[in-house]
Amino acid sequence: MSDNLILTANIDGADDFYADLLAAHEGLSPEASAALNARLLLVLANHIGDRTVLAEAIAAAARKAK
Amino acid sequence: MSKIFETPLYPYTRHPDQDAATPARHKVIVIGAGPIGLAAAIDLANQGVEVLVLDDNDKVSFGSRAICFAKRQLEILDRIGSADPFVERGVEWDVGKVFFDEREVYKFDLLAEEGHRRPAFINLQQYHFENFLVDRVRELQSQGAPIEIRGQNKVEAIGQHDDHVTLEVETPEGSYTIEADWLIACDGANSPTRRMLGLDFVGRVFEDNFLIADVIMEADFPTERWFWFDPPFNKGQSALLHKQPDNVWRIDLQLGWDIDKEEEKKPENVIPRLKAMLGEDVKFDLEWVSIYTFQCRRMEKFRHGRTLFAGDAAHQVSPFGARGANSGMQDTDNLVWKLKLVMDGKAPESLLDSYSSERVYGADENITNSTRSTDFITPKSDMSRLLRDAVLDLAEDFEFARPLVNSGRLSVPCTYDGSSLNSADALAGPDISRPGSPCPDAPLPDGFLLDLLGDKLTLLTIDADGPESFEEDGIEVKRLALSVRDDPTLALQRRYLGSAASGVYLIRPDQHVAARRETFDEPLFRAAVRRATGKE
Structure with a gap:
């Protein structure tokens, strides 16, 4: 299903990244946090650029959606 | 001063057809003297085909309605006459600005490519557009072309036959029957022809209302398309300001779904909204007010025997994208040469089915673009709004987000990829x-x-x-x-x-x-x- 999307561990210093992510949300209201996530998503999507990878990423994320 | 759209342009006069013992037979009858019907009739008359236009009214359209005309449509006007009067009268524009709340987040320039005779866009009120087309009809008539417009001739019934159609036409002096070898229905989004033939018009209605106002004012706003998301003067909604000739400005204000349309149209309710937008001190006159709902619909096919549908009668889109009148002109552009070949016995009737398939393809392209614009302009869920606002926020700072801003994808002509009329591409060309x-x-x-x-x-x-x-x-x-x-x-x-x-x-x-x-x-x-x- 995901021929192009990397779904194995790929972030060097995963804990540091996760801490950065939480820090960005610190002190924000739920609305402001949601807006930050939306902006982050769009920034990352543009960096990836490849529509095939993006479609696979949407599908991977949607697996848990009920 | 009497307005152009208050003056009868093709007033009713009695025609010998109304006293004929047996119904007169015409080559082509066009129902509707709007931009599409007139363009169809002119195109036919240019080819020497006898054509009669019937309209239930006797004037050009009331209010500005369609105002943005794209380059391809100007080229079509050149082909069927001349786009000069339209371009001279129209307002050329190429810059658009997008505002979010109080900030300008994005400015685009259509950057008309060099080396084209016609500009990317002109703004021109539909009544001027129709008036110039009527001028062209009169010019053709003076040259002896077989083209005629009958005002206050309302089609009340249609009979479909293998090789002709029969029409019952109501006039101020009673009804009469006429026949046509071919019928082109250009009678608008609420097409009575479609209804009389019992044909479906399937699609989506978006639960939102827009107030549309033509305002006459001396204002120093530039000739640019200004679009606001969530502006302070219309919180949570959107707005559009666009210039037309004669100091007329088009203003669209999103109102939401649960409103009383008749109440909202009253000047005492419209004027405060406009003042909030334009400023308390700006002096303006209200020329025309209307309220519309976004709809994206089309007929399953545009040919039904000897009846051909074109323009809004065949397909309807939401307006931010100028894809209504523009796509209707592409319909008749596509149709008329085919009809002429079929009428001359030089092509099989099935050529007209390619009119339907090619223009259905075009309509679907327009509906897709229009639907996406509408989903951006009027988000349907909290998350849709959150993502929309994220795009707008990012667009202010970063170039990458600007192509995602969708305040209307402006009309470009359709390429008929995959059409049965195309031969396989055999050139390594552009x-x-x-x-x-x-x-x-x-x-x-x-x-x-x-x-x-x-x-x-x-x-x-x-x-x-x-x-x-x-x-x-x-x-x-x-x-x-x-x-x-x-x-x-x-x-x-x-x-x-x-x-x-x-x-x-x-x-x-x-x-x-x-x-x-x-x-x-x-x-x-x-x-x-x-x-x-x-x-x-």
């Missing part, structure tokens, strides 16, 4: 002139390319040999021989050859490419002519 494409214009020493192409089937040779003319099964093809030596701006080379050394194009009467290859090959081009006219 994408923009692949089979199915509308021919891109190019400046030449003797004028612009599109003017030279005109409205006949053409063999365009660029640095290639070919016959001056040839006939295939009754259809004549004339050559237009060009060379990149006479191409000072290299536009011809860039738009038609790319890296190829030469090119031969078969171009349809509606100036769409039917076939292309590097050199002339007689059997292959004969086959391409048959294919382009529905014979294989």
